[in-house]
Amino acid sequence: MTNPEPADRPSVLRDTDDEARKLARLLLQEARSVALATVEPATTGFPFVSRVLMGLDCDGRPTLLVSGLSAHTRALDADPRCSLLAGDPGKGDPLAYPRLTLQCRAVPVARDSDDHVRIRARFLRRHPKAKLYADFPDFRFFRLEPERASLNGGFGRAYVLDGGDFLYDSPAIVALSALEAEAIDHMNTDHRETIAAYARLYLQDETQDWQIVGIDITGIDLASGDQLRHINFEEPVRDVTTLRNAFKYLRTEEKKPPKN
Amino acid sequence: MTNPEPADRPSVLRDTDDEARKLARLLLQEARSVALATVEPATTGFPFVSRVLMGLDCDGRPTLLVSGLSAHTRALDADPRCSLLAGDPGKGDPLAYPRLTLQCRAVPVARDSDDHVRIRARFLRRHPKAKLYADFPDFRFFRLEPERASLNGGFGRAYVLDGGDFLYDSPAIVALSALEAEAIDHMNTDHRETIAAYARLYLQDETQDWQIVGIDITGIDLASGDQLRHINFEEPVRDVTTLRNAFKYLRTEEKKPPKN
Numbered sequence: 348m349t350n351p352e353p354a355d356r357p358s359v360l361r362d363t364d365d366e367a368r369k370l371a372r373l374l375l376q377e378a379r380s381v382a383l384a385t386v387e388p389a390t391t392g393f394p395f396v397s398r399v400l401m402g403l404d405c406d407g408r409p410t411l412l413v414s415g416l417s418a419h420t421r422a423l424d425a426d427p428r429c430s431l432l433a434g435d436p437g438k439g440d441p442l443a444y445p446r447l448t449l450q451c452r453a454v455p456v457a458r459d460s461d462d463h464v465r466i467r468a469r470f471l472r473r474h475p476k477a478k479l480y481a482d483f484p485d486f487r488f489f490r491l492e493p494e495r496a497s498l499n500g501g502f503g504r505a506y507v508l509d510g511g512d513f514l515y516d517s518p519a520i521v522a523l524s525a526l527e528a529e530a531i532d533h534m535n536t537d538h539r540e541t542i543a544a545y546a547r548l549y550l551q552d553e554t555q556d557w558q559i560v561g562i563d564i565t566g567i568d569l570a571s572g573d574q575l576r577h578i579n580f581e582e583p584v585r586d587v588t589t590l591r592n593a594f595k596y597l598r599t600e601e602k603k604p605p606k607n
Numbered sequence: 608m609t610n611p612e613p614a615d616r617p618s619v620l621r622d623t624d625d626e627a628r629k630l631a632r633l634l635l636q637e638a639r640s641v642a643l644a645t646v647e648p649a650t651t652g653f654p655f656v657s658r659v660l661m662g663l664d665c666d667g668r669p670t671l672l673v674s675g676l677s678a679h680t681r682a683l684d685a686d687p688r689c690s691l692l693a694g695d696p697g698k699g700d701p702l703a704y705p706r707l708t709l710q711c712r713a714v715p716v717a718r719d720s721d722d723h724v725r726i727r728a729r730f731l732r733r734h735p736k737a738k739l740y741a742d743f744p745d746f747r748f749f750r751l752e753p754e755r756a757s758l759n760g761g762f763g764r765a766y767v768l769d770g771g772d773f774l775y776d777s778p779a780i781v782a783l784s785a786l787e788a789e790a791i792d793h794m795n796t797d798h799r800e801t802i803a804a805y806a807r808l809y810l811q812d813e814t815q816d817w818q819i820v821g822i823d824i825t826g827i828d829l830a831s832g833d834q835l836r837h838i839n840f841e842e843p844v845r846d847v848t849t850l851r852n853a854f855k856y857l858r859t860e861e862k863k864p865p866k867n
Contacts, residue, residue, distance in 0.1 A: 355659065355660070355672065355673050355674045355677055355740075355746070379696075379701055380696055380701035380702065382642035382644075382656050382692050383656070384642075384644035384654035384655065384656035384690065385654060386646075386652060386654050392646060392652050392688070393688045393690070393710055394644035394645060394646050394654045394655075394656075394688060394689060394690045395644065395654075395690050395708060395710070396642050396643070396644035396654075396656055396690040396691065396692040396708055397692060397706075397708050397757075397759075398692060398694075398696065398701060398702065398706050398759075399615065400615070400701065400702065412615065413615050414615045417615055418708075418757065428652070428653045428654060429654060430644065430653070430654045430655050430656040431656065432642050432656040432657060432658060434658075435695065435696065436639075436640055436658065436695065438832075438833055439833055440736055440833075441639055441640035441658060441660065442640070442658065442660065446657075446658050448655060448656055448657050448678075450653055450655070476700055480615075486615070497657075497678065499657075499658075572698075573698055573699055573700075
């Protein structure tokens with residue numbers, strides 16, 4: 348693998364365009380776990396980095412499920428400022444893989460709130476094994492408010508993004524969230540062949556059994572075993588009555604060359 | 608995969624024993640890249656996490672090669688406190704994989720020093736592609752002074768370690784480092800069949816072409832393509848005249864069941 352730019356150098360900062368925003372969001376949308384940096388309360392500001400499971404709220408905000416007994420949770424309780432690194436390296440040069448550093452403030456999710464019901468349901472669809480402990484008394488959800496980010500697209504392509512670049516923008520967010528579980532169940536039960544077609548078209552995969560584990564205004568989350576992939580709709584859903592069309596449109600792409 | 612303990616919960620802190628120390632060191636010895644958390648100077652202490660390549664000095668201290676233009680280097684210049692996360696997740700539950708959080712202070716390595724010559728050579732054997740940019744004027748090495756660590760062995764096995772647990776202890780460190788390059792060259796040139804036997808015995812691999820890329824008093828680093836593995840000697844080398852015996856002993860293990 349040739350690397351035209353030194354791997355660690357940020358190089359010329361590029362103008363942040365929609366492609367960069369889409370890649371940055373995708374790194375979150377497809378992340379199962381992230382490295383989370385917090386600030387240790389007991390040592391007046393020593394950084395502490397650990398691995399945590401990550402989810403996404405229906406509006407694009409990252410969510411965490413953490414034990415109150417763990418060091419990162421105690422740190423977040425004392426100082427909500429945190430940073431997460433999304434994008435795991437694979438084979439080859441670890442610095443050739445795109446990755447996202449997202450600076451956030453963590454906000455606790457009250458256990459008896461509507462937010463909690465929604466965030467918990469979305470998180471557990473993404474991380475079904477977390478059902479085993481999500482309701483233990485020491486476990487809590489945080490929602491992260493993105494403040495700013497830097498995207499390294501690999502090969503020295505560096506971009507700076509605003510927190511707002513990660514927030515979904517549509518009047519249909521709440522309405523879609525309300526029918527998300529039912530729509531997922533309907534698709535996974537009655538339209539398995541359609542889901543297989545999405546996997547073939549957008550993930551170039553014909554062998555695995557994919558299931559939908561999330562639907563938001565930007566697209567759908569597909570999971571197979573431990574793999575998590577996101578497929579964007581042609582455009583964000585702005586009216587839930589058009590959701591069916593958004594799904595249909597993905598399928599019509601079957602006649603064209605793949606584009607995602 | 609069943610997980611008897613909630614994945615994020617530190618569980619009962621175990622007494623730190625030699626097995627835990629060995630695993631913690633191994634996570635560093637086999638790390639190609641780590642998530643590095645630093646403290647942003649411009650925002651009075653916001654944590655910032657990014658991916659960097661990591662090496663090890665001959666005494667076990669982690670080393671970094673970074674561009675002075677990157678955000679983490681500017682942060683380290685202003686505040687040497689940092690934290691690194693070693694241990695990449697693989698297939699399955701990301702929290703079932705062992706991982707190490709190491710709290711360190713970063714010390715710049717002066718470019719014209721003996722330390723620089725040694726650290727650069729060890730780093731570039733581990734990361735040969737970094738030869739392309741290691742000598743660019745904006746690139747610098749840091750050596751990390753470990754202060755303390757937490758090891759999560761997966762499945763809720765949590766341990767606390769001291770910085771000193773990562774420092775190799777032998778009167779032979781300097782002498783072995785002086786002959787390391789020559790010994791590696793000798794082994795890779797004249798004893799390829801022996802290296803293949805090590806891979807077969809300790810890595811359970813017979814198919815790939817492994818090369819030695821590091822020798823220290825604890826053992827040898829083997830690389831094949833982008834894989835990096837560490838094999839421990841039976842015991843730390845305390846006298847370089849016994850290095851040959853340490854290598855021979857590894858081979859005599861061929862008659863016994865594998866133990867590494």
